[in-house]
Amino acid sequence: MEKFTTLTGIAAPMPLVNIDTDMIIPKQFLKTIARTGLGKNLFDEMRFTQDGAEIPGFVLNQPAYRKAEILVAGDNFGCGSSREHAPWALLDFGIRAVISTSFADIFYNNCFKNGILPIVLPAEAVATLMADAQRGANARITVDLAAQTVTSSDGQVFPFEVDAFKKHCLLNGLDDIGLTLAKARAIDAFEASAAQARPWV
Amino acid sequence: MTGPKTLYDKIWDAHIVSTSEDGTCLLYIDRHLVHEVTSPQAFEGLRLAGRKVRAPEKTIAVPDHNVPTTLDRVSGIIANEESRIQVDALDKNARDFGVVYYPVSDVRQGIVHIVGPEQGWTLPGMTVVCGDSHTATHGAFGALAHGIGTSEVEHVLATQTLIQKKSKNMKVEVTGHLRPGVTAKDITLSVIGATGTAGGTGYVIEYCGTAIEDLSMEGRMTVCNMAIEGGARAGLIAPDEVTFAYVMGRPHAPKGAQWEAALNWWKTLKTDPGAHFDKVVTLKGEDIAPVVTWGTSPEDVLPITGVVPAATDFTGGKVEAAQRSLDYMGLTPGMKLTDIKIDTVFIGSCTNGRIEDLRAAAAILKGKKIKEGMRAMVVPGSGLVRAQAEEEGLAQIFIDAGMEWRLAGCSMCLAMNPDQLSPGERCAATSNRNFEGRQGRGGRTHLLSPAMAAAAAITGHLTDVREMM
Numbered sequence: 001m002e003k004f005t006t007l008t009g010i011a012a013p014m015p016l017v018n019i020d021t022d023m024i025i026p027k028q029f030l031k032t033i034a035r036t037g038l039g040k041n042l043f044d045e046m047r048f049t050q051d052g053a054e055i056p057g058f059v060l061n062q063p064a065y066r067k068a069e070i071l072v073a074g075d076n077f078g079c080g081s082s083r084e085h086a087p088w089a090l091l092d093f094g095i096r097a098v099i100s101t102s103f104a105d106i107f108y109n110n111c112f113k114n115g116i117l118p119i120v121l122p123a124e125a126v127a128t129l130m131a132d133a134q135r136g137a138n139a140r141i142t143v144d145l146a147a148q149t150v151t152s153s154d155g156q157v158f159p160f161e162v163d164a165f166k167k168h169c170l171l172n173g174l175d176d177i178g179l180t181l182a183k184a185r186a187i188d189a190f191e192a193s194a195a196q197a198r199p200w201v
Numbered sequence: 202m203t204g205p206k207t208l209y210d211k212i213w214d215a216h217i218v219s220t221s222e223d224g225t226c227l228l229y230i231d232r233h234l235v236h237e238v239t240s241p242q243a244f245e246g247l248r249l250a251g252r253k254v255r256a257p258e259k260t261i262a263v264p265d266h267n268v269p270t271t272l273d274r275v276s277g278i279i280a281n282e283e284s285r286i287q288v289d290a291l292d293k294n295a296r297d298f299g300v301v302y303y304p305v306s307d308v309r310q311g312i313v314h315i316v317g318p319e320q321g322w323t324l325p326g327m328t329v330v331c332g333d334s335h336t337a338t339h340g341a342f343g344a345l346a347h348g349i350g351t352s353e354v355e356h357v358l359a360t361q362t363l364i365q366k367k368s369k370n371m372k373v374e375v376t377g378h379l380r381p382g383v384t385a386k387d388i389t390l391s392v393i394g395a396t397g398t399a400g401g402t403g404y405v406i407e408y409c410g411t412a413i414e415d416l417s418m419e420g421r422m423t424v425c426n427m428a429i430e431g432g433a434r435a436g437l438i439a440p441d442e443v444t445f446a447y448v449m450g451r452p453h454a455p456k457g458a459q460w461e462a463a464l465n466w467w468k469t470l471k472t473d474p475g476a477h478f479d480k481v482v483t484l485k486g487e488d489i490a491p492v493v494t495w496g497t498s499p500e501d502v503l504p505i506t507g508v509v510p511a512a513t514d515f516t517g518g519k520v521e522a523a524q525r526s527l528d529y530m531g532l533t534p535g536m537k538l539t540d541i542k543i544d545t546v547f548i549g550s551c552t553n554g555r556i557e558d559l560r561a562a563a564a565i566l567k568g569k570k571i572k573e574g575m576r577a578m579v580v581p582g583s584g585l586v587r588a589q590a591e592e593e594g595l596a597q598i599f600i601d602a603g604m605e606w607r608l609a610g611c612s613m614c615l616a617m618n619p620d621q622l623s624p625g626e627r628c629a630a631t632s633n634r635n636f637e638g639r640q641g642r643g644g645r646t647h648l649l650s651p652a653m654a655a656a657a658a659i660t661g662h663l664t665d666v667r668e669m670m
Contacts, residue, residue, distance in 0.1 A: 016525070017518035018398055018498050022636040027617050031267065031283035033241035033290050035351075045638045050624070074518045076399040079432065080636060081615075082334040083239065084350035102399055105434050106334060106348050113352035163366065165225045177250070180360045183219060183227060187255075187362060190218040190229050198215075200455030200463045201231050201259075201327065 002115040003173035007096050008142040009069030012059045013133035019073055020080035021107060025089040038085055039092030060093075064136040070143065072126065072133045073100040078107025078118075087114045097143045099150065101126050112166045115173065117145060125150075125158040145171055205473035207370045208439050209405045212345040212470070216328050218362055228365045231327040232344075233357045234313045235262040235300065237291035238617070239332030243355035244294040253298070255361040260300035261322050264288045265312045266617045268305055270580050270607035275306070284618065298358075311583025311609040314338040314551040318422065319583055321451025325440035325467040330357055335551045335633065337428040341421035342448070343440035343470045345405070348429060368434045369479040371404035375412035377486035382667035384561065385420030386553060386631070386650035388412065388484075389427040390492045394502030396482060401433030404480060407472060408438050412486030418447040419557035426552045427633050430499040439471040493538055493663055494635045494648040496526035501635070505653070505665045509536045529637055530645050531625070538663050541647070545628040546577040546658040547640070548651055549607075550614040553631035554582025556589050558651040563595040565655035565669055571603045572661030578605040578620065580612040604658065616641045629657040 029041045047058045054061045060068060071077075071090075077100040078086060087110045090098070097117045111118045121129070132139050132152045139153040145167060150158045169176055180187075194201065206214070218227040233256075240262070247254070254260055267284035268274065279285040288305065295302035301322075303310045309320065314335055317323045329339045329346035332354040339346035349363065357363060373392055392408075393400075406428050413424065421438050428436025438444075445464060448454045455463045490504035501523075503510070511534035512524035527534065532541070548554075548562050559581065571577050579599045581587035587609055590596050596606050613620040614632035622628055622644025631654050635646040647663060656664040 015518065015521065017522045020498075020634075020636045022615075022634070022639050026638055026642070027615050030238050030617065031281075031287055033245070033287060035242050045642055050642060074522075076402070076432070079398055080334065080430075080634060082332060082348035082350055084242075084332075084352060087350075102402055104399075104432060105402060106350060110350035110352065113350060163225070164223045165221065165364070176364055177252075177356050177359050180227065180356065180362060180364065181252075184360075186219045186227070187229070187360060191361075194229065198326070198463070198466065200324070200459040 001113070001173045001175065004096060004115055004117050004145055004170045006142065006144045007069060008140050010065060010067055010137050011070035011072050011129065011133035011141040012065040012068035013130050014059060014071055014073045015130055017074035018076045018079055021078055021083050021086040022080055024078070024086040025083065030083060030085050035088050036092060038089035039094070042089040042093045067094065069094055069096050070141055071095055071098045072130045073098060075101045077103050079104035082106045084110045087111050087116050091116055099126060099129055112170055115170065117143060117170060119143065119150060119160050121150065121158055121160055128152060128156060205476040207472045207476045207478065208343060208407055208437050208470055209345065209370055210476070212326055212328065213367055215326065224366060226365050226367065227362045228328060230330050230357050230361055230363060231259060232317065232322055232329040233260045234317050234329065234331035234336065235260060235354070236266055236313045236331070236333060237264045237287045238266045239351050240294065240354055241287060241290045242351050243358055244298065246355040247358055252359045254300060254358045257299040258301065259361065260358065261317065262291060262295040262300050263303040263310055263313050263316050264291050264305055266611045266615065268610040269618050270610045270612045270620060272608060274608060281619070308584040308588065311586065312551045312554060312611055314426070315554060315582035315586065318342065319585055321448060321454035324448060324454065324463070325444060326470050330363065334429045335426050337436050338422050338426040338551055340425035340428065340436040341418060341438050342444055343437060345435055345437065347435040368405045369403055370477065371401060371406045371433065371480040371482070372478040373406050373408050374410040374481070374483045375408065375486050376410045376483065377412055378415060379412055379486050379489060382491055382652065382670055383489050384650040384652060385416050385423040387489050387492050389424045390494065390499065390502045390648065391484060391489045392482065393427065393431045393499050394492070395484065396431050398430060398498055398500045399432045401428065401431040404433050406433045406436045408436060413438060414441065417557055418443060419555040422555065423552055427499065430633060440467050491650065491653050491666055493653065495530065495532060495538065496523065497529055497635055497637050498522070498526070499633070499635060499648065501526060503538060505538055505663060507538055509534050509538065539665060541663045542627065543629045543657045543662055544576065544626045545622065546575065546654050547613040547628055547630040547632065548578070548654050549580030549582065549612055550632035551582065552633040553651050554580060554586065556586050558631065559586070559590045559595050562651040562655040563598040565652050565666060566602045566659065567598050569602055569659050571658040575658055575661060577603065577658045578607055578613065580607040581609050583609045613640050615639060629654045629663065
């Protein structure tokens with residue numbers, strides 16, 4: 001997994017609430033057995049017509065936002081299906097951070113496994129950053145994971161909370177399977193005692 | 202942790218392998234269910250790292266999302282190449298890694314969340330995960346069950362554990378009793394209507410109260426299945442005699458002395474008096490009506506007697522979302538929900554593809570014909586549900602009514618197989634999501650119960666099933 005330390009980039013505004021993972025990556029693109037290559041289908045049904053032509057009004061089709069690396073989104077981003085294809089598609093497009101007032105639980109966790117930082121901020125802060133994002137490509141937002149801050153293009157600083165373990169893994173690009181396998185003895189011990197206590201499992 | 206515990210607290214505590222200073226836990230996973238869409242990258246990850254599946258005997262794989270449900274599937278290969286590759290990959294992965302496997306040709310094949318309980322893999326007090334958000338279904342047994350992404354699927358395959366932080370406790374109590382024509386589906390949709398799709402974010406919900414206790418296991422699974430649509434990590438219902446009766450004798454349920462030992466522990470799996478809940482929501486069973494969704498979020502719920510709302514009925518970001526929903530759904534504010542004409546009816550899915558659901562639909566359809574021009578399909582949740590429905594004569598009722606009687610799979614719930622809606626096609630569906638494009642690009646979905654879906658199939662429009670009982 002790629003590390004996430006700091007990022008200064010173009011932020012695309014998506015004020016719609018309840019953007020679900022079916023919107024982020026529709027089901028017809030889940031038939032892949034790879035993790036890569038999904039960026040071209042990110043937000044497919046919002047971004048392209050059925051014939052594959054770009055829908056000009058969609059934010060990521062607008063010249064200012066074609067190279068966006070941050071999304072500023074409405075409440076409850078990433079709800080619905082557990083498909084990790086959603087963060088894979090965001091990452092493949094080039095999005096490394098998403099800012100919202102709230103995220104669905106599974107999507108939030110999936111982001112951290114893929115080097116994407118989901119940032120929860122209060123509604124007023126998101127509104128400020130949304131307005132900043134709406135100013136276009138010159139308005140660059142900065143995210144600093146170590147400092148746990150988001151800085152708007154005019155220098156307003158918004159601190160955010162993040163779980164210490166998730167932060168550690170993301171800052172260092174760690175594979176958490178390796179970390180857990182280092183605790184194999186504890187897992188062995190648990191299995192031995194569970195086999196006594198609940199032999200039917 | 203001392204003092205009175207919730208059911209969630211008890212299951213959590215029984216599965217902690219280790220706890221870090223910051224409260225992050227390594228949680229042991231008793232059952233890992235696997236399907237073909239969210240697992241290939243996880244198995245590939247194991248191969249690349251030279252890792253094995255730690256507990257193949259606790260890992261159960263079944264293809265469901267992509268499989269065709271038409272009767273000709275038994276005779277041939279899957280026509281869609283990408284779908285075929287994905288199902289073939291599961292086939293190979295299951296055999297290479299030695300996990301329990303129910304291939305398409307096995308009568309026990311079906312939707313993973315129907316197969317698990319049916320085969321007795323899901324038991325009270327367990328931790329159950331699957332790379333699928335509707336894993337919440339298994340909470341009906343008093344098992345802590347939730348969906349995970351593919352990276353976590355790989356983590357569980359390799360370690361049989363998950364790195365977790367504990368969620369908060371939420372209680373959803375449904376008091377009293379349901380009125381005739383009102384079902385578990387109406388309960389779970391009404392709860393989401395009350396809390397919103399983010400109302401459960403950060404929580405594990407325990408559903409309780411007499412109206413929940415009244416439900417069969419099938420009904421309880423319907424309720425817990427949609428906990429995720431309310432944003433909750435998981436839904437739980439304390440196991441009781443109804444649970445034990447369902448589990449007893451299932452192929453992988455404990456037997457003999459182990460059954461007695463299990464039962465002794467299972468009977469302790471209930472929230473202690475005075476245990477703390479961070480949030481409490483109460484609904485009166487008598488107040489719940491048969492409901493339908495009008496929009497493109499499961500929170501867009503109204504009693505069937507209602508009218509389509511206007512965007513201006515909402516506040517904040519929901520105004521724009523509601524207008525977008527109305528445009529997408531092609532609905533005009535103020536029109537009666539019962540005036541909404543339906544093109545297609547879909548009965549099935551992990552929400553409502555069990556035998557009781559088919560019985561409820563058949564009770565309405567018996568001796569009737571579906572509306573001329575209507576497309577209607579009944580897709581049983583497993584091969585065994587299909588066999589039982591045929592034995593009980595339900596299948597013949599559907600066929601005589603003019604409906605298609607299919608083989609088991611996820612089918613039109615998410616339309617990864619050929620069962621899809623066309624742009625503008627309007628469907629009354631017993632599934633769980635009415636998102637834009639969910640059942641096919643441009644398709645319009647109204648969520649409802651199996652009995653309500655059957656009623657709509659007959660009349661050709663959304664209908665209050667109570668008028669047909």
